[in-house]
Amino acid sequence: MSREKTVLILTIVGCLMSLPFALNAGNIGFVDEIVSTYGLPLIGFAEVMIFGWVYGADRLRSYINKVSDFKIGRWWTWLIKIVIPVALGYGILGNILKQPGLVIVLVIILAAILASINSRLS
Numbered sequence: 001m002s003r004e005k006t007v008l009i010l011t012i013v014g015c016l017m018s019l020p021f022a023l024n025a026g027n028i029g030f031v032d033e034i035v036s037t038y039g040l041p042l043i044g045f046a047e048v049m050i051f052g053w054v055y056g057a058d059r060l061r062s063y064i065n066k067v068s069d070f071k072i073g074r075w076w077t078w079l080i081k082i083v084i085p086v087a088l089g090y091g092i093l094g095n096i097l098k099q100p101g102l103v104i105v106l107v108i109i110l111a112a113i114l115a116s117i118n119s120r121l122s
Contacts (some may be wrong), residue, residue: 041091
């Protein structure tokens with residue numbers, strides 16, 4: 001597919017997807033609520049878990065101290081690994097518990113996951 005055709009298709013798809021937000025202001029409020037309540041905190045939680053535990057907060061701190069004029073101490077590692085994930089997790093859990101229907105859906109999903117794991121272990 002040529003570049004021009006790809007750009008044209010993506011532009012048309014983007015315009016069509018944006019129409020509900022341009023024509024009805026209530027939709028953008030709904031999307032904003034979902035993104036700010038669940039999306040951003042979940043992405044932040046995933047980032048601190050990846051940088052703190054998978055990549056390694058000490059390794060990241062060492063790199064930052066090497067390339068930056070501002071040096072950070074061991075307290076930063078503690079914040080990235082413990083404090084920030086706990087704070088974000090508390091906020092995410094609080095938002096989920098405010099939505100009783102969402103709790104039921106999450107319990108059903110968790111039950112399905114556990115049943116799947118149990119059947120694979122048996």
